[in-house]
Amino acid sequence: MNHFKTSTNSIRHFLRSPSSIFNPTSSLKVTPLGRAVHPLFIRRSMASAMAKRLEGKTIVVTGASSGIGKSTAKEFARTSPKNLKLILTARRIDTLKQVAAEIKEEVGDGVQVLPVKLDVSNPEEIKNFVPSLPEEFKEIDVLVNNAGLVKGVAQAPEIASEDINIMFNTNVTGLINMTQAILPIFKKRSEGGRGDIINIGSIAGREPYAGGSIYCATKAAVRSFTDSLRKELLATRIRIIEIDPGQVETEFSVVRFYGDKSKADAVYKGVEPLTGDDIAEVVVFAAGRRENVVIADTLIFPSHQGGAGAMHRKS
Ligand SMILES: NC(=O)c1ccc[n+]([C@@H]2O[C@H](COP(=O)([O-])OP(=O)(O)OC[C@H]3O[C@@H](n4cnc5c(N)ncnc54)[C@H](OP(=O)(O)O)[C@@H]3O)[C@@H](O)[C@H]2O)c1
Numbered sequence: 081m082n083h084f085k086t087s088t089n090s091i092r093h094f095l096r097s098p099s100s101i102f103n104p105t106s107s108l109k110v111t112p113l114g115r116a117v118h119p120l121f122i123r124r125s126m127a128s129a130m131a132k133r134l135e136g137k138t139i140v141v142t143g144a145s146s147g148i149g150k151s152t153a154k155e156f157a158r159t160s161p162k163n164l165k166l167i168l169t170a171r172r173i174d175t176l177k178q179v180a181a182e183i184k185e186e187v188g189d190g191v192q193v194l195p196v197k198l199d200v201s202n203p204e205e206i207k208n209f210v211p212s213l214p215e216e217f218k219e220i221d222v223l224v225n226n227a228g229l230v231k232g233v234a235q236a237p238e239i240a241s242e243d244i245n246i247m248f249n250t251n252v253t254g255l256i257n258m259t260q261a262i263l264p265i266f267k268k269r270s271e272g273g274r275g276d277i278i279n280i281g282s283i284a285g286r287e288p289y290a291g292g293s294i295y296c297a298t299k300a301a302v303r304s305f306t307d308s309l310r311k312e313l314l315a316t317r318i319r320i321i322e323i324d325p326g327q328v329e330t331e332f333s334v335v336r337f338y339g340d341k342s343k344a345d346a347v348y349k350g351v352e353p354l355t356g357d358d359i360a361e362v363v364v365f366a367a368g369r370r371e372n373v374v375i376a377d378t379l380i381f382p383s384h385q386g387g388a389g390a391m392h393r394k395s
Contacts, residue, residue: 285303
């Protein structure tokens with residue numbers, strides 16, 4: 081019966097889509113049962129199963145004012161536009177409000193968006209985060225621990241202690257404190273608890289490189305924390321997920337070079353980096369799996385990349 085409902089919805093979507101009717105170049109695909117169907121039909125059937133699983137959820141994204149976090153917020157909204165609550169956090173509240181307005185404009189009122197100013201490197205702010213949420217946003221189902229940054233390319237013994245502290249306090253302590261703030265909500269649920277924690281790590285956490293010792297150490301710490309947590313929660317339905325991007329073009333390098341855009345642009349010269357949307361699709365895919373499926377660990381590169389420093393550059 082459910083299957084029938086999904087199919088009719090998909091057909092309705094398919095027929096509503098102008099490109100499915102008027103695009104003469106689109107080719108039909110053959111299903112395993114031998115039926116010829118339009119590719120959009122397949123895509124929308126998958127999307128509706130995922131949309132259903134995400135429906136009604138409350139999702140927190142840290143670092144949602146830019147890059148991967150902003151894309152993740154939008155991708156959740158696009159995937160499940162009928163009934164979703166998004167809590168978007170970062171230090172730049174005006175930018176978060178802008179993201180919220182863009183989401184509303186794109187998907188309408190089915191997605192409620194709450195922008196919240198939150199500096200994850202400040203333990204007091206994290207302590208007040210859940211208690212100060214409006215009642216209807218308190219039942220969090222998914223936490224995307226995305227806020228993070230790199231500062232500089234200095235090598236020991238020349239690394240500024242301010243940079244060391246900012247990277248550890250944000251990438252490690254901030255992520256751990258957010259996790260500790262949200263886990264009690266998950267643990268109150270049946271079967272020992274349910275909910276998703278999705279940590280954004282990095283290739284840097286697997287493969288340390290010169291000029292990135294502190295950033296690499298923070299992401300290795302994220303990896304250890306994530307793996308321990310998954311093992312600690314095995315008797316529950318709480319899913320602990322790590323997604324490790326390779327090179328993604330966001331504000332990341334601008335922040336690394338203290339606002340120097342020309343130095344940041346040089347990082348991407350001759351290569352084709354991933355976009356925030358590429359990572360966002362994987363985050364939403366992981367959250368949208370059947371409850372018994374855990375996408376525990378994922379490494380995502382653009383096609384020119386094979387490691388932290390292994391890049392093919394066009395001259
Ligand atoms: N770009 C890459 O190549 C790459 C590769 C691997 C992993 N990553 C990881 O991906 C994550 C997202 O980075 P991105 O590439 O999307 O960079 P980005 O465009 O600079 O975005 C970083 C986000 O983190 C937020 N943030 C930074 N410090 C914060 C703090 N103390 N409290 C709250 N929010 C804070 C920023 O918001 P505010 O400034 O408004 O606070 C911003 O929204 C990071 O964890 C990063 O380490 C990136």
